[in-house]
Amino acid sequence: xxxxxxxxxxxxxxxxxxxxxxxxxxxxxxxxxxxxxxxxxxxxxxxxxxxxxxxxxxxxxxxxxxxxxxxxxxxxxxxxxxxxxxxxxxxxxxxxxxxxxxxxx
Ligand SMILES: [Cu+2]
Numbered sequence: 001x002x003x004x005x006x007x008x009x010x011x012x013x014x015x016x017x018x019x020x021x022x023x024x025x026x027x028x029x030x031x032x033x034x035x036x037x038x039x040x041x042x043x044x045x046x047x048x049x050x051x052x053x054x055x056x057x058x059x060x061x062x063x064x065x066x067x068x069x070x071x072x073x074x075x076x077x078x079x080x081x082x083x084x085x086x087x088x089x090x091x092x093x094x095x096x097x098x099x100x101x102x103x104x105x
Contacts, residue, residue, distance in 0.1 A: 033088070035089065036086055037084075038084055048068060069092070071092075083103065085101045
């Protein structure tokens with residue numbers, strides 16, 4: 001019985017370790033808390049969205065209105081001024097970008 005348990009642990013450990021690593025990755029990208037924002041303007045030419053945003057702890061910013069780049073350019077056509085969103089911000093290449101968003105209800 002003891003041998004069987006030891007065998008089960010040794011067999012399951014690699015899978016467990018892999019699962020942990022995978023979960024950690026998902027947490028790193030999905031774990032950024034969403035912040036409330038209101039779209040003020042879409043600048044398709046510059047590829048930017050001007051958002052009036054709340055406190056952004058992920059990039060250490062107080063509430064303000066500013067331009068963000070986007071992780072996906074198609075968002076520039078999906079969003080419009082006046083839209084209320086909840087989004088995650090990241091610094092990429094020295095610029096603040098919207099890395100993820102959802103429509104606020
Ligand atoms: Cu800001």
